[in-house]
Amino acid sequence: MIEIEKIFERNVPGVRDILLxxxxxxxxxxxxxxxxxxxxxxxxxxxxxxxxxDVVDLSNLxxxxxxxxxxxxxxxxxxxxHLKAINPGLKLVTHFIELTPGNVPELFKEADLLIEAFDWAxxxxxxxxxxxxxxxxRPVICASGLAGYGNTAALRIKRSGNIVICGDEExxxxxxxxxxxxxIAANMQVNVxxxxxxxxxx
Amino acid sequence: MISVNNRDKVKWHKAMTVRDLLQKMHYSYSLITVTxxxxxxxxxxxxxxxxxxxxxxxxxxxxxGG
Numbered sequence: 001m002i003e004i005e006k007i008f009e010r011n012v013p014g015v016r017d018i019l020l021x022x023x024x025x026x027x028x029x030x031x032x033x034x035x036x037x038x039x040x041x042x043x044x045x046x047x048x049x050x051x052x053x054d055v056v057d058l059s060n061l062x063x064x065x066x067x068x069x070x071x072x073x074x075x076x077x078x079x080x081x082h083l084k085a086i087n088p089g090l091k092l093v094t095h096f097i098e099l100t101p102g103n104v105p106e107l108f109k110e111a112d113l114l115i116e117a118f119d120w121a122x123x124x125x126x127x128x129x130x131x132x133x134x135x136x137x138r139p140v141i142c143a144s145g146l147a148g149y150g151n152t153a154a155l156r157i158k159r160s161g162n163i164v165i166c167g168d169e170e171x172x173x174x175x176x177x178x179x180x181x182x183x184i185a186a187n188m189q190v191n192v193x194x195x196x197x198x199x200x201x202x
Numbered sequence: 203m204i205s206v207n208n209r210d211k212v213k214w215h216k217a218m219t220v221r222d223l224l225q226k227m228h229y230s231y232s233l234i235t236v237t238x239x240x241x242x243x244x245x246x247x248x249x250x251x252x253x254x255x256x257x258x259x260x261x262x263x264x265x266x267g268g
Contacts, residue, residue: 028268030268031268076213117268119266119267120266121233121264121265124264124268125234125245128235129235129244132244134244134266136242142235142264142268144262144263144264144265145265145268146265146267146268147267149268158260158262160262161241161242162240162242163260163262165235167265169263169265171216171267172265172266172267173268180267182267185268202242
C-alpha cells in the first residue's frame with residue numbers, strides 16, 4: 001500500500017497542501033504539455049485536465065515525455081500511464097479531442113489555471129483570446145520561442161495581467177527542437193504556475 | 203506617453219487605438235497578443251479600443267513551437 005503523501009516529503013513545506021486542491025488544464029500534450037504535466041504531478045498537483053488529438057510518433061521522442069512502447073498510442077492515453085506511475089492518487093481527466101474556441105470553455109471550466117502547450121502560433125493566439133474572454137480572472141501560462149539549442153539566457157518570463165509568456169518569443173520550430181530547451185520552457189511554465197497557485201492562497 | 207513592453211516609449215494622441223499604436227510600431231497583427239494596463243484586448247477590438255495616456259502596453263510575440 002503506497003502512502004501517497006510520502007512522495008512529496010521533500011516538497012517545500014505547505015506547497016503540496018495547496019496544490020492538492022488545485023486543478024490545472026493543459027492544452028496540448030506534446031513537447032510542452034507532456035513535460036509540464038510530469039513536472040506538475042511531481043510537484044503535487046491535485047487534478048489535471050489534459051487535451052490533445054495526436055498519437056505518439058517516433059520523432060516525438062527527442063523532446064516529448066514518451067517512450068518507444070508509446071509509439072502509435074494516443075498521447076493522452078500514454079501520458080496517463082506515466083503520470084499515474086508517478087502519483088497513483090492523481091485525479092486525471094484526458095480528452096482525445098481537437099480543441100477549438102467552442103469546446104475549450106466547457107472542457108476546461110473547472111481549471112484554476114491553463115497551461116498553453118500548443119505548437120502553432122495561430123492556435124496559441126486563439127487559445128489565449130478564448131481563455132481571457134471566458135475566464136479573465138484565471139491565469140494562462142503560455143510558451144513562445146523554445147526552438148534551437150543552447151541560448152538559455154534568452155528564455156525569459158514576461159507577465160501582463162493574467163497572461164504569462166515563457167520563452168524567447170522568436171525562435172521558430174522550423175529551426176529544430178532540442179530536449180533540454182523545450183523542457184526548460186515547459187518547466188518554466190510549471191514553476192510560474194506553482195508560484196501563482198501558492199501565492200494566491202496567501 | 204505610452205510605454206510598450208517596458209522598453210519603448212510612444213507619444214500618445216487623443217483617441218489612439220490599439221491599431222494606431224501597432225501601426226506606429228510596425229507590428230503586424232498576426233501572431234501577437236496585446237494587453238493594455240494588464241487587460242487582454244481581443245484582435246477584433248484593435249480598431250476601436252482606445253489606449254489611455256500613460257498606459258502600459260504589452261505586445262507578446264507568439265512563435266511556432268511546443
